[in-house]
Amino acid sequence: MSITNTSATIIQPLPAASSNWLRDLVGIAIILAAAIVGYFLFPNNLALLTRMIAIMLFVLSLDLVTGYCGVATLGHAALFGAGAYAAGIAAAHFGVTEPITMIAIGAVGGAVAGLVSGVVILRGHGLAQLVLSIAIIHLFHEAANKASNYTGGSDGLAGITPDPILGLFEFDLWGRTAYVFGIVLLIVIFVLLRILVRSPFGLLCRGIRQDPVRVSAMGASVKRTLIKMYVISGVVAGIGGAFNAVSTQVVGLDSLSFTNSAEALVMLVLGGVGTLFGALIGTIVFIGVEDFVSAANPFHWLTIVGALLIAVVLFAPKGLYGTAAALVERYRKGGK
Amino acid sequence: MTALFQVDRLKKSFGGLDVTRDVSLSLQKGDRVALIGPNGAGKTTFVNLVTGHLRPNSGKVLMDGEDISTFNPMLRVRAGLVRSFQVTRLFADMTPEQHVALAILQREGKSGRVAGTFQAMPDVMRETYAILETLNLVGLARTPVSEIAYGQQRLLEIALAMALRPKVLLLDEPAAGVPHSDTFLIENALAQLPDDLAVLMIEHDMDLVFRFARRVIVLAAGEIIFDGSPREVTEDARVREAYLGSYGHASSAA
Amino acid sequence: MQTFFSIGVDALAYGMILFVISIGLSVTMGLMRVVNLAHGAFAMIGGYIASYAARDLGLAYGLAVILAVAGTIIIAIPLERFLYRRIYGAPELTQVLMTIGITFCVIGIANYVFGPTLKTIPLPPDLQGPVDLGFRTIAAHKLFAIFCGVAVALGLWYLIERTSFGVKLRASVDNTAMAAALGVRTKIVYAASFALAVGLAAFGGVIGAELLPVEPYYALRYMVTFLVVVSVGGAGSIPGALIACLLLGAIDTTGRYLVPEYGEFFFYLAVIAIVWVFPRGLMGRAK
Numbered sequence A: 001m002s003i004t005n006t007s008a009t010i011i012q013p014l015p016a017a018s019s020n021w022l023r024d025l026v027g028i029a030i031i032l033a034a035a036i037v038g039y040f041l042f043p044n045n046l047a048l049l050t051r052m053i054a055i056m057l058f059v060l061s062l063d064l065v066t067g068y069c070g071v072a073t074l075g076h077a078a079l080f081g082a083g084a085y086a087a088g089i090a091a092a093h094f095g096v097t098e099p100i101t102m103i104a105i106g107a108v109g110g111a112v113a114g115l116v117s118g119v120v121i122l123r124g125h126g127l128a129q130l131v132l133s134i135a136i137i138h139l140f141h142e143a144a145n146k147a148s149n150y151t152g153g154s155d156g157l158a159g160i161t162p163d164p165i166l167g168l169f170e171f172d173l174w175g176r177t178a179y180v181f182g183i184v185l186l187i188v189i190f191v192l193l194r195i196l197v198r199s200p201f202g203l204l205c206r207g208i209r210q211d212p213v214r215v216s217a218m219g220a221s222v223k224r225t226l227i228k229m230y231v232i233s234g235v236v237a238g239i240g241g242a243f244n245a246v247s248t249q250v251v252g253l254d255s256l257s258f259t260n261s262a263e264a265l266v267m268l269v270l271g272g273v274g275t276l277f278g279a280l281i282g283t284i285v286f287i288g289v290e291d292f293v294s295a296a297n298p299f300h301w302l303t304i305v306g307a308l309l310i311a312v313v314l315f316a317p318k319g320l321y322g323t324a325a326a327l328v329e330r331y332r333k334g335g336k
Numbered sequence B: 001m002t003a004l005f006q007v008d009r010l011k012k013s014f015g016g017l018d019v020t021r022d023v024s025l026s027l028q029k030g031d032r033v034a035l036i037g038p039n040g041a042g043k044t045t046f047v048n049l050v051t052g053h054l055r056p057n058s059g060k061v062l063m064d065g066e067d068i069s070t071f072n073p074m075l076r077v078r079a080g081l082v083r084s085f086q087v088t089r090l091f092a093d094m095t096p097e098q099h100v101a102l103a104i105l106q107r108e109g110k111s112g113r114v115a116g117t118f119q120a121m122p123d124v125m126r127e128t129y130a131i132l133e134t135l136n137l138v139g140l141a142r143t144p145v146s147e148i149a150y151g152q153q154r155l156l157e158i159a160l161a162m163a164l165r166p167k168v169l170l171l172d173e174p175a176a177g178v179p180h181s182d183t184f185l186i187e188n189a190l191a192q193l194p195d196d197l198a199v200l201m202i203e204h205d206m207d208l209v210f211r212f213a214r215r216v217i218v219l220a221a222g223e224i225i226f227d228g229s230p231r232e233v234t235e236d237a238r239v240r241e242a243y244l245g246s247y248g249h250a251s252s253a254a
Numbered sequence C: 001m002q003t004f005f006s007i008g009v010d011a012l013a014y015g016m017i018l019f020v021i022s023i024g025l026s027v028t029m030g031l032m033r034v035v036n037l038a039h040g041a042f043a044m045i046g047g048y049i050a051s052y053a054a055r056d057l058g059l060a061y062g063l064a065v066i067l068a069v070a071g072t073i074i075i076a077i078p079l080e081r082f083l084y085r086r087i088y089g090a091p092e093l094t095q096v097l098m099t100i101g102i103t104f105c106v107i108g109i110a111n112y113v114f115g116p117t118l119k120t121i122p123l124p125p126d127l128q129g130p131v132d133l134g135f136r137t138i139a140a141h142k143l144f145a146i147f148c149g150v151a152v153a154l155g156l157w158y159l160i161e162r163t164s165f166g167v168k169l170r171a172s173v174d175n176t177a178m179a180a181a182l183g184v185r186t187k188i189v190y191a192a193s194f195a196l197a198v199g200l201a202a203f204g205g206v207i208g209a210e211l212l213p214v215e216p217y218y219a220l221r222y223m224v225t226f227l228v229v230v231s232v233g234g235a236g237s238i239p240g241a242l243i244a245c246l247l248l249g250a251i252d253t254t255g256r257y258l259v260p261e262y263g264e265f266f267f268y269l270a271v272i273a274i275v276w277v278f279p280r281g282l283m284g285r286a287k
């Protein structure tokens, strides 16, 4: 193989790597800019923006298994809810009120729920997989409902009073601290996920989404890879859930509901499956519209979600971000 | 001496149809074997059986004397038994560079890494491009597979198999769908395979078979009817009857 | 002994209702390979129509049933034509999204039109009260449900095994392209089976209203129940669906009797256990 050396000099690994980092920086800048704009545009509605951040983490986590690995699941709220309850119970019953510790406990709770869900859901394929995913979210919901000593059952879990962050920043009445804390969390996780999805592991997951048979013919374990991704996804969703518990100081049973799972899927699809930006944009648009509509007429919300879903499937199967990205790509190619 | 790869009395039937009947064969290090036979003879089924993509009714598969019959496809690959697919199976959104790099990473046990990129791993990049170069795919290295021609996708199939550095390589019609003008690329690739690798190639192109193989096995209706040298295959009466009867011109071409 | 008998009857009645509702789903999934999460929504629409006809308009029960079935089919036809046809052969996620979207719309609209409360369908006098079987008495409506289940199973078996429509249906299930090449108008077969499936769902929704009460979240509450029948019984298999329904009926009813507090918990646990044990369905068919 005498060509080895020449080809190594032809292809410089550096440009790809540095352009990756550049795009990460642009991504961080966009998130920061949006956060600042949101802060000044809706100073009285920071709670809504903060909830958006928690849900963004949840939808990002769903994107990892659905978008990057191709697992269609309707039970992903189990991971989010597990994180929320883990953090909430730690605070309300065991006096663990240090916020960063609570987030870490939520991450562990989410990871455990991710492991359990992953093992169960990946047992089947196709319809069986879907059935397992729906059954598991109902199972978690019922379990939380019955364990009301710890979870507060259908009344929800209250009495979560987090300490100041690092002992310095107290959670204020206007939710400024929670908002800034959320943005920091989001940016950290976004960067880590960017690294994850372009890592060898991320590449392997993309392969599994497209052809699991080919992946196993390469000698990789499809199942073990997917379960690992489920655990990672659980960490992210768990952090989202825990952050929601910290910022709202309550955990409701609806965080573990089928509807919550389905709505996360809607947000993901709305934004664009398989891209991190898609997950973020889908969440912003969905929760923005939800807030607007339920202010006008809460009755029609479910109908609108349904119609939105149908419309996305029919007219923008790549989602908002995916469609926009495709347009830009075509424009670029045309320009060249 | 135990064979590197041995198949022992493999049987498979679909419903009532016996597709593999008592097939036994063995390969030694460095073997270059062509498996030929009319369409529907059961060649692809044979590959699916030995690589674990189908479960046989009975029979055993051994690597280095170890029984791997209970292994799933993944474990068989790790034992050194690698195949290519007759109908290309690739990742449509991914580039040839990513395909080959992924196979190398997998082989080296690095595919589970959650940080870093293969572009930043000089060894992986060097080997990736060496393999792509062999198959003349460097120009397309960063084009998604869905946008490259089928013939070149076939070459990428072979690139993947090479990247896994198997001990035994089963190629299911590697040249099917490759334009005739490009089959030399496949022959080049085959010529660059390590000497101690055992290769079994299913192929219809008799020119290619006669140039490549030092041993030919003929499968007809699920049974091995011939196992010998390329010179003898054209003279064997049963082969003539079962196979060359319909491909008479092929013998004259050789 | 008395409890045992009651559990048995209830389980049988519940299982038969499940069968009537889900068998249509099974047939269409076998035929069109569409994961239809909205199937329960059609049962619910049937229930609402029957309730409106019998309770608000005071029509006879039999008439209400017919109106419900016909009305649901009429509602379903444009849905099939404009929405479902777009997702035949689409990836699973697309099908899930579309049919969840339809489910949400139906729930939202039902909530708006009929309100969030339970709707009853008044039974005719013959189906109220107990029936004396000689050694035991059982509720007439349960007996009726069991009877309907058996009738639907036999009727479907006859339709599929003995009629020319059945031949075309089976051919299309086995190999759509081949059936089309042989002159079967598969689009019509699709549409007819879809109508049949929806009609059966509506019928099951009406006769099962005593056990599965009609309310807006019906379509979500029982979604997994209907789907698991198909997943375990195997898409397109009548005996498979029958066995799966009886099994689920038995589990659900036993749970309710023995541990009423944790009934749903054990039901979902059982669903997971069953699918875990039979990930490819009872008949072991891949995909």
Ligand SMILES: Nc1ncnc2c1ncn2[C@@H]1O[C@H](COP(=O)(O)OP(=O)(O)O)[C@@H](O)[C@H]1O
Residues within 6 Å of the ligand: B014, B019, B037, B038, B039, B040, B041, B042, B043, B044, B045, B046
């Ligand atoms: N999954 C299957 N189910 C039923 N029959 C099959 C299946 N796979 C292959 N066959 C049949 O087995 C026979 C051998 O097929 P195959 O191994 O693909 O032949 P070849 O590769 O030699 O052309 C053919 O008659 C084919 O129809």
Ligand SMILES: [Mg+2]
Residues within 6 Å of the ligand: B043, B044, B045, B086
């Ligand atoms: Mg073949």
